[in-house]
Amino acid sequence: MADSDERTPLFRNGFNNEDSNNSENVSTDSSFRIPIYGTTSEQPNLRTVPIEERINYTWSSLNVFTNVDTPQSESHLCFCCKRNPGSRGQKKHLLKNISGLAYPGELLAILGSSGAGKTTLLNALTFRSPKSITVTGTRCVNGTPVNSKALTSQSAYVQQNELFIGSLTVKEHLRFQALVRMDRHISYEQRMKRVNEVITEMTLNKCENTCIGIPGRLKGISGGELKRLSFAAEVLTNPSLMFCDEPTSGLDSFMALNVVQILKNMAHAGKTVICTIHQPSSELYAMFDKLLLMSEGRIAFLGTPEAADLFFRELEAPCPKNYNPADYFIQLLAIVPGNEESCRNAVNMICDKFQRSEPGIQVALDSTMKSSEFLRHQDADVWINGSNGNKSPYKASWCAQFRAVLWRSWLSIIKEPLLVKVRLLQTIMVSLILGAIYYGQVIDQDGVMNINGAIFIFLTNMTFQNVFAVINVFSSELPIFLREHKNGMYRTDVYFLGKTIADIPIFVFLPLLFLSICYYLIGLNTEMPRFFVACGIIVLVANAATSFGYLISCVSSTISMALSIGPPMLIPFLLFGGFFLNIQSIPVYFEWLAYLSWFKYGNEALMINQWENVTNIQCPRGNSTCLRNGHVVLEIYNFKEEHLMIDIISLIGLIVAFRFAAFLALLWKTYIDEE
Known part of the structure; x- marks a missing residue:
């Protein structure tokens, strides 16, 4: 980074770095908080995950490919002509040798510009990639490789688009979720008690008897309440691992802060929380325990916000004073139209630098070691082939x-x-x-x-x-x-x-x-x-x-x-x-x-x-x-x-x-x- 020619692309966005050597950025102070529910004592206490049920989720050498059709020009001249087998398509490399890990009690936020690979990575981690996508690599729960069924039984996934039966009320929706998602040995009274607990935890008491709503036909609950209802349905079973796809999309700053506070509380309760976040504010950024910065399908950084600030200082590209670090990192790693080549060179340099840095090497080693621990587990084949062999994936009879x-x-x-x-x-x-x-x-x-x-x-x-x-x-x-x-x-x-x-x-x-x-x-x-x-x-x-x-x-x-x-x-x-x-x-x-x-x-x-x-x-x-x-x-x-x-x-x-x-x-x- 000593060469000025290499440093130029990093400062292409016009940030003023004169004050970049100040000791700390205000927005990265982890003690900075805005109360969401009033005082701290008013925040709901989520059910704590027992220590023996907590999950370390690791992924090692994840590579994602998709087929890109490149038909020959003659195939457009005659629809009945046979396509040259050699022109069936080429594989596009979407994710490139991604390794990482998420620990219980931590909120891991995946950040990056559009096209960086955030959703692709989350789909790969949750085994929800489309059929046209090929995923290679290892995904492990507590050192044991898992497949889709085994991961589904232990995790919850809050998707970006909420899908509900709009004519039901909030409480009716949660009752249905409790009837089909909780273990069959749990009594009806216990299920309903858990529903009431979750309604209180997610502060849905005021709208529990309100219809969810059908756009254009039936007025229902607000967007923030919809997001909290999505979380409520997932936490009914007290899962140890949570995935969230852009939970703040479409929300105002207050409701986005409210939703991320819920994620933070889940992490404090012992859950492992992984989410993609779109354009977080400085207040949201201060709540993240770990950051995973992505660009061009590669990892640019994985670690704490404080370590991210130190890492980019060492690259002589620190975040300017009083500037939102999330915005800075996303723009720094973005591919600017008209300047693609220099941007990609800068991104590749940052990703290579992290891969060779001490935090990057430690991440690769930890994820690889966790992935290899399954060899010492006697029940490894159970997790590889499915949860408990031929056990039904359905909780209810x-x-x-x-x-x-x-x-x-x-x-x-x-x-x-x-x-x-x-x-x-x-x-x-x-x-x-x-x-x-x-x-x-x-x-x-x-x-x-x-x-x-x-x-x-x-x-x-x-x-x-x-x-x-x-x-x-x-x-x-x-x-x-x-x-x-x-x-x-x-x-x-x-x-x-x-x-x-x-x-x-x-x-x-x-x-x-x-x-x-x-x-x-x-x-x-x-x-x-x-x-x-x-x-x-x-x-x-x-x-x-x-x-x-x-x-x-x-x-x-x-x-x-x-x-x-x-x-x-x-x-x-x-x-x-x-x-x-x-x-x-x-x-x-x-x-x-x-x-x-x-x-x-x-x-x-x-x-x-x-x-x-x-x-x-x-x-x-x-x-x-x-x-x-x-x-x-x-x-x-x-x-x-x-x-x-x-x-x-x-x-x-x-x-x-x-x-x-x-x-x-x-x-x-x-x-x-x-x-």
Whole structure:
């Protein structure tokens, strides 16, 4: 660093270093604190982690690669041309030989400019890297290498984007988390006691009965409360290791300080806390126990803030007086547009200097020694191959998971105003309109046509109303489901059954209400058994359509995709219902599709229920071609009275088949996500 040419890039940001040799920077004084909860005595005391459960987390020689496609120019000329195997892509080196360690009782903050590799490192440490990413190296808990399942069972991960069921209250959300995340031997009373403790610890008492909120639809809690709720859900099980991805993003300075104070309290309780921080203030910087500065996928420094100040002083690049050290270090290690080459030379020089320095050598030695200690552990293979061999990753039993998911699903339904109020109003209005249009049909030649049209409108309304009611159920909650499933909270079959069973009361009550209003207004068959049979058929048709909506929702990855493919897929089933096209006229190559149409089975069943044993259809005098009885009406449509039970059984079969296919689609998504 004696050469002025080498020193120039370090001072490219225009900092005034005339006062850089002063003894201490005010913002690095670890005693500097702003009270968050009032006085120090008012700060909540988090549950202390027992010494035997504390975690030293180390990583050694972590390298992360991603494939970068470099297609040849000729591959753009013809889409059918085969790509040269040698041009499939090159590996881009994202993280370069990263080693480090985090101790219990310490808050380790990962700092760096955009593109420095902070999120990539955190994803690698938590085994959450995308499928296109290749990670090499060793990650150890107390000297024992771990895999994804073993680490998940001992750690908690607070992601940057909060994903919640917005119609639940804060307390209801935490109750659900306690039911599925705490060990199965813990009683319900103890779980609820722990929920109340966490609410107090995270200062969520004032909003515990407030809905979390849905953006644009339901006003909920504030951004700072959302962040604290994310922490609350993770600390329910008192994990020994915490990961946080930019917990202060989107918060004002006070709320950011509040959140980091929570992290600091967790560290003081004996937890190992690792987080990435975006643009921390000097107050936040003063709370960090350790810093990990990154640039260009390399470590520029790892140690205490005081050691960082000393390290950059030795490089003759000290932080100016009264300047935020976090801002200074981030800008010092940033790659400035237009000056990339000199910036990279400076960054590489700093990283090389740290790697050869005494703190850098000590970090490499400590992480390597911790990684090699597993050879002396008799149970090393348990951690390498998974937590306790084939032990289930789920804390709660299948029944406990099902009860919790069913409870949450039912709450989200009854507390959703659009679902309860708008759909109820829609059902009443449509049934009244149909009743008014077809009011008082007489059983004559015109009445036969009108009644048949009304019956098919029943089917059409039940289909489109129910398909579009559920077409976004799984696609909208897919990110929440995948996150919670990956965290070992519940199984895929539990989630699917809980969601679908919670919907059953709605999809039974609304069809019954619809038919009860318009059935007698139109003047359909008044024999008492006929009404109840029609109600059963309408309920089956509604649930068959609902099951098909579930299938579309599970196949689709987004709501817009589900809404795009839903209507075109319904048209063939509508055409093969026997009203617009006689079932005998269906082309041979489409007959298989007709067997999947609930319109066909529902239309035939309702027509049989309406016209069976009807013998008094009025005919104009002298008209020999009129429809004189119900049997003739059914013959025109090629429907047969003896098919009534077959149609009912077929509708039940379609409900089961569509839902099973939807479950398989959802299961496939979880399988792809876990790879």
